[in-house]
Amino acid sequence: VGVSIPIWRERLHAGVREAKAMSNMAEADREAMLRMIHGEVAAAQEALRGAALNYRSYRSDLVPRAERTLTPVLAEYASGRLPLTAVLETSKALWSLQEESVMAETALGLGWIRMRLALGNFGEMK
Numbered sequence: 001v002g003v004s005i006p007i008w009r010e011r012l013h014a015g016v017r018e019a020k021a022m023s024n025m026a027e028a029d030r031e032a033m034l035r036m037i038h039g040e041v042a043a044a045q046e047a048l049r050g051a052a053l054n055y056r057s058y059r060s061d062l063v064p065r066a067e068r069t070l071t072p073v074l075a076e077y078a079s080g081r082l083p084l085t086a087v088l089e090t091s092k093a094l095w096s097l098q099e100e101s102v103m104a105e106t107a108l109g110l111g112w113i114r115m116r117l118a119l120g121n122f123g124e125m126k
Helices: 009-078 084-119
Strands: none
Touching (some): 009 084
16 A cells, blocks of 8 residues: 655745746846836936037027127227227137037037937937
């Protein structure tokens, strides 16, 4: 007479529980990665938006305003009412704004690169 005792049945259930736990862990890891990617895309998008606004303000408002102030200062200097230092200071302010405008354009380019990298599309659009 033989009696079968299910000795390895608990081992089988433990293996199933381990597989379910690993499946749950993989799903949680996938969700965490998706949240991280969504956050990275959102951060890149906002950085790009800020860089674009900064660049636009330099190109459309600040640099033209500084360029418009240079002509009257030169006219005043030519008529002898202003010293040369006023012309040099105005020119220096214009050059500084132009330099900052180039830096803003560079930041805008970097923002586009970061955005394209976050989206996973860096090649040429076809």
